[in-house]
Amino acid sequence: MPSTPPSTIQRRITSVEMCDIVKRFPGVLANDRVCFDVRAGEVHALLGENGAGKSTLMRQLYGMYQPDAGEILIDGQRVEFHSPADAIRSGIGMIHQHFMLVPTLTVAENIALGLPSSRGPVLDLDKVSARVQELSAAYRLKVESDAYVWQLSVGEQQRVEILKALYRGASFIILDEPTAVLTPQEVDDLFATLKHMVSEGHGLVFISHKLNEVMAISDRVTVLRDGCMAGTIPGREATRDILVSMMVGREVKPLAPQPLQAGAARLKIEGLRAQGDRGTEALRGVDIEVHAGEIVGLAGVSGNGQRELAQCLAGLRKVTTGTITIDGKDLTHTELKAHIEAGLAYVPEERMRDGAIRDFSVEENVFLHDHAAPAYTHAGIFLDFRKMAAHATDLVKQFSVKTPSLDTPIKNLSGGNIQKLILARELSRKPKILIAAQPTRGVDIGASEYIHQRLLEQRATGTAILLISEDLDEIRSLSDRIAVIYEGHIIGIVQRGEATVEEIGLMMAGVSATHG
Amino acid sequence: MSEIFSVTVLVGILASAIRLATPYLYAAIGESFAQTSGVVNLGVEGIMLVGAFAGFYVALFTGNLWLGLLAAVIAGILMGLLMSFISVTLRAEQGISGIGLFMFGLGLSSLLFKTTIGTVKTIVGFPPLKIPVLGDIPIPLAWWLLDKTTLGLKTKAVGQNPAAADSLGVSVLRNRYFNVCLGAALAGVAGASLSLSLVNLFQENLTAGMGFIAVALVYFGGWRPLGILAGALLFSTVNAIQLWVQVLGIGIPADIAVMLPYLLTIVALAVTANRARQPAALNKPFERGEN
Numbered sequence: 001m002p003s004t005p006p007s008t009i010q011r012r013i014t015s016v017e018m019c020d021i022v023k024r025f026p027g028v029l030a031n032d033r034v035c036f037d038v039r040a041g042e043v044h045a046l047l048g049e050n051g052a053g054k055s056t057l058m059r060q061l062y063g064m065y066q067p068d069a070g071e072i073l074i075d076g077q078r079v080e081f082h083s084p085a086d087a088i089r090s091g092i093g094m095i096h097q098h099f100m101l102v103p104t105l106t107v108a109e110n111i112a113l114g115l116p117s118s119r120g121p122v123l124d125l126d127k128v129s130a131r132v133q134e135l136s137a138a139y140r141l142k143v144e145s146d147a148y149v150w151q152l153s154v155g156e157q158q159r160v161e162i163l164k165a166l167y168r169g170a171s172f173i174i175l176d177e178p179t180a181v182l183t184p185q186e187v188d189d190l191f192a193t194l195k196h197m198v199s200e201g202h203g204l205v206f207i208s209h210k211l212n213e214v215m216a217i218s219d220r221v222t223v224l225r226d227g228c229m230a231g232t233i234p235g236r237e238a239t240r241d242i243l244v245s246m247m248v249g250r251e252v253k254p255l256a257p258q259p260l261q262a263g264a265a266r267l268k269i270e271g272l273r274a275q276g277d278r279g280t281e282a283l284r285g286v287d288i289e290v291h292a293g294e295i296v297g298l299a300g301v302s303g304n305g306q307r308e309l310a311q312c313l314a315g316l317r318k319v320t321t322g323t324i325t326i327d328g329k330d331l332t333h334t335e336l337k338a339h340i341e342a343g344l345a346y347v348p349e350e351r352m353r354d355g356a357i358r359d360f361s362v363e364e365n366v367f368l369h370d371h372a373a374p375a376y377t378h379a380g381i382f383l384d385f386r387k388m389a390a391h392a393t394d395l396v397k398q399f400s401v402k403t404p405s406l407d408t409p410i411k412n413l414s415g416g417n418i419q420k421l422i423l424a425r426e427l428s429r430k431p432k433i434l435i436a437a438q439p440t441r442g443v444d445i446g447a448s449e450y451i452h453q454r455l456l457e458q459r460a461t462g463t464a465i466l467l468i469s470e471d472l473d474e475i476r477s478l479s480d481r482i483a484v485i486y487e488g489h490i491i492g493i494v495q496r497g498e499a500t501v502e503e504i505g506l507m508m509a510g511v512s513a514t515h516g
Numbered sequence: 517m518s519e520i521f522s523v524t525v526l527v528g529i530l531a532s533a534i535r536l537a538t539p540y541l542y543a544a545i546g547e548s549f550a551q552t553s554g555v556v557n558l559g560v561e562g563i564m565l566v567g568a569f570a571g572f573y574v575a576l577f578t579g580n581l582w583l584g585l586l587a588a589v590i591a592g593i594l595m596g597l598l599m600s601f602i603s604v605t606l607r608a609e610q611g612i613s614g615i616g617l618f619m620f621g622l623g624l625s626s627l628l629f630k631t632t633i634g635t636v637k638t639i640v641g642f643p644p645l646k647i648p649v650l651g652d653i654p655i656p657l658a659w660w661l662l663d664k665t666t667l668g669l670k671t672k673a674v675g676q677n678p679a680a681a682d683s684l685g686v687s688v689l690r691n692r693y694f695n696v697c698l699g700a701a702l703a704g705v706a707g708a709s710l711s712l713s714l715v716n717l718f719q720e721n722l723t724a725g726m727g728f729i730a731v732a733l734v735y736f737g738g739w740r741p742l743g744i745l746a747g748a749l750l751f752s753t754v755n756a757i758q759l760w761v762q763v764l765g766i767g768i769p770a771d772i773a774v775m776l777p778y779l780l781t782i783v784a785l786a787v788t789a790n791r792a793r794q795p796a797a798l799n800k801p802f803e804r805g806e807n
Contacts, residue, residue: 062683064682064683064804065804083685083687084682084683084684084685085684085685086685088684088685094683096683098679099680100677100679100680100683100684101677101680102672102673102676102677102680102681103676103677103796104672104676104793104796105669105672105673105676109669110673110680112666112669113669113670113673113680113681113684113686114670114673114681114684114685114686115666115684116666117666121665121666121667122664122665122666123664123665123666123668123669164684
């Protein structure tokens with residue numbers, strides 16, 4: 001291995017061009033004659049809804065897929081990548097949305113993985129560590145090279161991913177939804193790092209569906225819609241309205257919630273404590289009240305107890321101490337069924353794990369709760385398929401779920417349509433209380449808009465809604481009050497419009513605000 | 517009862533234990549490579565049988581034990597290629613493919629034995645003392661390979677998060693083929709250690725479940741070479757005790773004594789069931805872009 005040059009970039013690229021890229025998957029045209037180019041020293045954002053073909057396009061640049069038609073040029077030279085190894089050799093790196101790290105290995109081992117060692121077959125982790133320290137100093141990316149990856153925070157893991165690409169001498173780096181898992185402050189740090197990288201001559205592709213981030217960091221923005229180019233515009237000309245209409249293909253109306261008409265407290269949570277999956281205490285005394293006709297947004301960085309709280313409320317997790325009351329009825333230690341009967345509906349965070357059964361049909365998934373209800377059975381024993389089909393057809397129509405048929409396995413639907421169906425199922429039971437956990441994560445703008453509208457309608461009918469979300473925009477546009485959870489307790493509650501993003505961001509990072 | 521505690525008997529038990537540990541050790545270390553890369557190979561038993569036969573056949577007709585050992589290794593690798601093709605390339609369910617491989621190995625070795633040798637014959641095998649020395653080699657070697665080399669790092673990564681390894685240009689396919697075949701080669705050696713050293717003969721179903729115990733030992737040892745060594749010694753000691761119990765005719769029915777190692781397998785696995793170190797992608801075929 002040659003001694004590393006002072007600059008981290010081993011092979012400088014000045015431009016990458018992708019021309020007329022076509023990529024098909026069975027039944028889907030993922031990219032339809034897409035053109036995209038990046039130059040050294042710029043951030044080029046790739047914007048689009050989920051399923052618009054952004055990741056697919058970039059995975060072709062990174063050699064994970066091969067295009068069916070079209071060509072890729074690096075500095076004007078045609079290249080063909082058969083695997084990521086080819087792309088890495090050409091100076092291209094990629095930070096994946098789901099981190100590509102091995103949790104049981106150390107930072108240095110993760111970085112050295114797949115690279116030749118200076119000692120032939122024997123690892124040279126000491127040299128790797130030294131080089132990692134140099135890089136982390138040069139790019140202000142602080143990590144411990146002998147820590148195990150499972151010990152690191154999400155922000156630290158992302159730094160390891162960036163270092164991995166830099167260590168391989170990447171000149172151009174693709175970042176696939178890099179901010180999805182970060183706090184607002186961590187996003188600021190990341191953006192500072194990205195700007196530093198650009199000033200060093202790196203070219204960056206920033207894949208995102210978050211408009212404000214795209215506007216904040218990009219020199220140019222390319223929008224994809226349904227696998228096709230919707231256009232490329234300079235970053236300084238990008239406004240929210242322009243970008244949204246490019247993404248959706250039409251204008252999207254902003255939400256206009258009715259004024260709050262909160263009634264009596266329906267859901268009361270007092271001093272709630274519960275253990276997490278690993279036996280540590282995940283909830284350390286949570287107090288929240290949700291009133292009829294009110295949406296309370298629960299903001300927080302993932303892993304601060306949101307999941308456990310939702311599970312306790314749904315009756316899926318044992319409560320250690322504290323109480324949960326629904327309409328004055330104590331439901332702290334009761335079974336799931338009692339919660340459902342008390343009028344609680346639950347839209348779980350992991351819709352494919354907890355909200356639906358992958359291989360069941362759309363219709364079967366509608367009846368996960370109510371298959372034994374008298375209305376849909378003969379004598380309470382035999383399923384009444386006619387009535388079931390009628391009800392399912394009804395819901396699919398009402399909630400405009402796009403599905404080929406009622407018999408289609410739910411796994412074949414898009415994320416947005418699955419979520420609409422789950423919401424339809426839960427709302428059709430006319431709940432008094434709705435727990436909606438990450439209701440629009442991974443859902444396209446059109447469906448998100450629809451789901452938000454439905455939540456507001458539900459609020460108007462007097463349902464008490466607890467909205468758990470990591471998307472601050474969503475929380476801020478829907479909630480009457482915002483509660484921030486940090487390390488298992490509520491660090492502060494603010495009224496709508498009372499706190500800025502920065503203040504909420506600080507609370508999410510554990511800094512108690514004056515409002516709290 | 518007292519004669520079992522006499523010095524001669526205890527030394528005897530210990531010596532047989534170390535000798536008997538050899539096949540377990542080779543087979544289990546081999547299996548641990550396959551599993552570390554994410555492939556459960558339940559066909560170890562079948563590979564051992566084919567290795568034992570191939571080694572014995574070649575040694576019997578050439579008179580050269582080393583040629584026999586080489587034949588066992590080659591037979592093992594061929595079986596490993598078959599297993600990799602089915603479970604890695606075709607992405608078949610690993611447990612079922614492994615059972616299939618076991619039955620194939622059992623049938624093939626019996627058939628070839630009947631058509632070529634026919635009756636039980638014995639040979640002069642490797643002197644037993646040679647094996648313990650040889651038996652010590654795979655442990656440090658396996659540890660060194662897994663923890664100190666780029667190959668070991670790739671193997672662990674492929675078994676824990678194949679998508680991550682793939683994204684860095686490590687070929688998951690090639691790595692799994694290599695580790696399954698390495699494991700199968702060692703299973704072949706394990707088989708040959710029976711037919712060329714421990715019992716010096718071949719008969720139908722010679723291994724009688726040792727290959728399955730070897731798979732259990734990998735779980736028992738927590739996928740670490742030293743843990744596997746400890747497990748192999750424990751099982752071979754129990755095996756040795758049951759042999760001596762039969763020889764000495766102590767008042768325990770032979771059937772019960774023979775049952776001991778198998779009973780211990782169940783107990784040990786129930787007690788040590790610690791899946792914390794299990795390779796996260798164990799038993800999961802890899803396909804790019806599925807996440």
